[in-house]
Amino acid sequence: MAAGALVTAVAWSDDSGDEVGRFAPEQLTAMFQEYGDTSGTWLGADRTASVPLSGDRTLWLFSDTFLGSPGEDGSRPRASGLISNSAIVQENGRLGRLHYGGIASDPAALVPSPAAGEFTWIGDGAAFGGRVQVLANSYRRSGAGPLDHKLTGTVLADFTESSLTPGPVRKLPLGDRISWGSEILSEGGRYYIYGTEGSGAMKFAHVARTSTPDLAGAWEFWTGGGWSATEADSARLLSGVGTNYGVRRVGDQYVLVTHENNLIFSADFVAYTADSPTGPFQGPHYLFRAPEVAQGNIVYDADLHLELSRKGRLLVSYNVNNLDEAVTYADASIYRPRFAEVTWPPAGTGRGPAAPQGLTAAVGGAGTASLAWQPVAGQGVSYEVYRRDVTAGQTHFVRLPDGPGAATTFRSEFLTDGHDYEFAVSAVSLRGESALSTAAAMRATVPPPDAPGVVEVRALPDGRVTVHWGQIPFVQLVKVFHRDVTGGQEKPAEAGAFPGVSATIGPLTHGHEYEITVVAVGGGGDSPPSRGVRVTPRVTPPPAPAMPTAEARPDGSVHLTWPAVAPDLTYQVFTREVGVADWGLPGPTGRTSFDTVPLRHGREYELAVAAVNSGGAGEKSLPIRIRAVVAAPAAAPERLRAEAELGSVELTWKPTGAEWYKISRRDLTAGETELAEDEIAVKGGSAVVHHLADGHEYEFAVAAVNDGGSGPRSATVRVRLPSAVPSKVSARSDRAGEVTVVWTEIRRGLTYRVQLRDTTAGEQWRTDPFPVTGARYQTALLTAGHRYEFRLQLPDGTLSATAATTVR
Structure with missing residues (x-):
């Protein structure tokens, strides 16, 4: 999957529609089925909100989205990635590329979560002025079951319409009672934002509004009789709505279409009508029954696509899933949107029979109601x-x-x-x-149900456990519990609530023995738990990943990527130099990419990857070979400065980020014409260069260095060292035939050679054969009355000033 790349587009003719841009429901259902089979990116999703864009385009918004392609048998591979929301743009009857966050090798939700440990599900969106605003609700998992999650708030994402480039995403100042964004209705230059409040088994609709077509502005909340700026004043409109539903103005009425949530796991979809966006809503009008419920699936989240509806009809989408994940993994087509169409307004049915009379309701056996009428x-x-x-708090009767x-x-x-x-x-x-x-x-007087009878369990190779139980009268849900016997767990933990007679739970800890129990959930409360059944889950280590791809980085490291083997795995990355038998310790990662430490320049390495689950590490992938290359530093150090002392220079510079540097120099006084680089590198941004000639002028430069070589040199700096020639040289003759020469040392510890000559006799300079140290020299046996000159020669040949005196 490539971010930003076009995938196989699925196109449909509009010929069967009543006009251009309108669709029959079977067209859209088939379009998304084919897209899921052929796109290679979008494998299936839920929510299915549509937002009209400019240029007759439609933005489709999705919540939980599976990624990849179906298996040859039509199943959803266990390795399929999952992100919590995504989008597709439809143009000219074609579904284009999938929009998501992150990068191709590590895709993420298009609208990110506001906090760690949370995820975002899409609400609805609105396009205005070249921008698209999308509301999303943030949740946190509250249990192990597929329906166990808790609302934490609402966020607003802002996109450019032309490219869906994400803009800022911010959390709105809203609470966690109502999930806002079930529907966004544009009406009269403002937005009406519908939301859903969950209260026990019931869900209630709410509505807020903005003063302008901008969801980032101030909101007001309908109180039942007016508008308030306080969200806590928001009043319930009606019961039985889904988490998402559709509201549109159709003719002179406002039509609300929803999955029937006044009953658990209903197959019905209904409409309510009102004269204003705030109600009161009348109904329900029964629209259609989803056939997928008869196949053991659940349906949910209706949406109304008025802009795509054919004339005189309402186009409604809904989502399909199964609470036993083994079912949805076995058939990838289940988790894709379905579309239905109903005539609107409903055709009149003529004059029906008289209403029944004499209805009575009495408490029946086993917690039922017994009804009778004439x-x-x-x-x-x-x-x-x-x-x-x-x-x-149910507001309307439900059939x-x-x-x-x-x-x-x-x-x-x-x-x-x-x-x-x-x-x-x-x-x-x-x-x-x-x-x-x-x-x-x-x-109603309802006793708790009886404990479930025989419970059977079967361990799957991925650490999950399939649990089966018998049909339980008057029970629609059962809770499955597990207790880790090996781990010493005392109280069973709930794995979720499930309809039907089976569930798949886990994964559980590899090699631990568990006790599984089932509790029936009835109108009179929970039953006693079933008799415990023990099972030991085993997790087969994952298969080897495909051969990774490798890229040598300029710092000598290697960037490795590979396709995911399955969700929620970690990986181990192995590295060894070619010719070395042992792989050494692996580097762990929770991603499908890895950066090695810098390797040795010019050496060839092998790298391999193994996937890890609770059953252990699987086989390594085929190794890939790559030669580590360290690029020489590209930047030259700046701000080189030099401070000279006797025999040394201290250099300072601004480091480039490299660790090591080499100094180049030349002695201008000695006539050197080329800079010579020191063999030994120095660390950091300063160094002291020793053993320099006093009084000489030097030129220096610095370059960053690594295993790949030296980078460009800095600008040069020149500095002259101070001279070590003694000062204040003087000579005197205090006794006959003797002379004492004294001076002031510039550098202590030097050894001097004294030169002298008899100028009266016209003598040339001669050097005393004995070196001297300190600041005093004395000689004898000189010719009385003759004038002598004296000077000092330093080890580098430098001569001091001359001192003269006449010998007594």
Whole structure:
């Protein structure tokens, strides 16, 4: 997968639509199925919000997104990457490239999480003035189950419309009660932002608004009778909405389309209507039933795509998943959006039969409600039963699935103990559906369910465990618990709540024995746990990664990348010099890339990668060979300065970032014409050069150096050393035939040779054969009355000033 690269585009003709840019639902469903099979990037996702862009383009926003390609058998590979949100732009009926964060070798969410340990799911977006603003909700995992997560807040991401280049992402000053961004409705030069509040098993709609088409501006919240700047004043609009739903103005009405959430795991999608964005909403109008529920899947998150809908119809998308991940991994096509279409406004059904009379509701056995009513006259009459959970705050009646048909009695199951319920019944014939009957009320008395019976477990090779249990009457969910016996765990930990009769949990710790129990969840509370079943998960070490790719870096290190073997793995990177048998200690990493330490310049190395899970390290990949290359430093040191002392110069410079430097010099006084580089490098940004000739002028330069060689030299600096020639040389004759010469030493410890001559006799300079130290010299046996001259010669041949005296 390449960031920014175009993937295989999936195109569809608009010919079957009523007009250009409008789509039949089967077209869009098939388009995303083919895109998931062929794009190589987007394997499937949920949420499916659409944002109209300029140029007849559509931005599709997704939450959890699986990456990669399906297996040959249509399964989702376990190695598929997962990011928490992404986007695709559709143009001219084509789905273009996948937009995401990070880089191709390490993709990340398009809208990043605001804090470590959190993730973001997309809400909705709006385009205005060349920018796209997207609301996303941040969550933190609250348990091991697929539905265990907790809202932590709402963030706003800002993008350029032309390229979807991310701009700033900031957390909005909102709380964690309402997930805002379920829908964004543009109306009257402002935005209405809908949100969802989760309260127990019920979800409620809320609405806020801005004063301008800018989500970054101040928000006001609908209180039920007006607007408030305080989010805590936000009032519930209606119950039974999904986390995401659609709201659009259609004609002179506002239409809210949602998955029916007044019932758990419902297959129904419904609409509510209102005369204003704030309601009150009337309904529900039943739109369609998702066929995927009959196949054991769950459906959720409706959205309304009015801009893509054909005339006289509403185009609705929804998402499909399965709470047993083994099912969704076995079939990659499950986790992709579906589209449905309904006629709107609904066609009139004529005059239906009379509403049923005499409805009664009584507490039934096993925590049910027993309903009965009088039959309605007419041919072919059947009945529908509606229920409202008053205690849970349910605002509208919900139609119960699998109604009584032509019978005039019905048993309502899955009630909650102590809740007050209202029931109503309608009659249905060929002429249509009647109004609802007068409601009948009752308070449910529901005992806890019995403990589940036989529980079977099977260890999978990836450390997960599949748990099976029998069907439990009047129970829609069961909780699965695990206890680490080997680890000494005393209290079982919940692995999640699941519908149906099976679940896959884990991965659990390799080689540990676990006790698995199941608890049935009913309206009367939780059942006692089932009898524990023990299992020891085994994790097969992961397969070897594909051969990595390697890039030699200028500092001598090697940058290594490789494809992910599976999610949530760590890796070990092995390095050895070619010809060496042992690999040595590996370098660990949690990513699919690794930078080695700087290696030796010019040496050839082998590098290999092994994936690691709780079962241990797998086989190494095929090794890749590469020669380490250290580039010579590119920058020259700056600000070279020189301070001279007798016999030495202290050099200082601004380091380039390199560790080592070499000094070059030449003795100008001695007539040297070329700078000569010292053999020994120095460390840091300063050095003292010793053993220089006093009084000589020198030129210096400095260059950074590494294993790849020396970099460019700095600008040169010149400095003259002070002379060590003694000063104040004087001579005197205190006795007959003797002379004493004294001087002031500039550098202590030097050895001098004294030169002298008899100028009266015209003598040439001669050197006393005995060297002297200190600051005094005395000689004898000189000719009285003659004038003598004296001078000192230094070890480097330098001569002092001359002193003269007449011998007594």
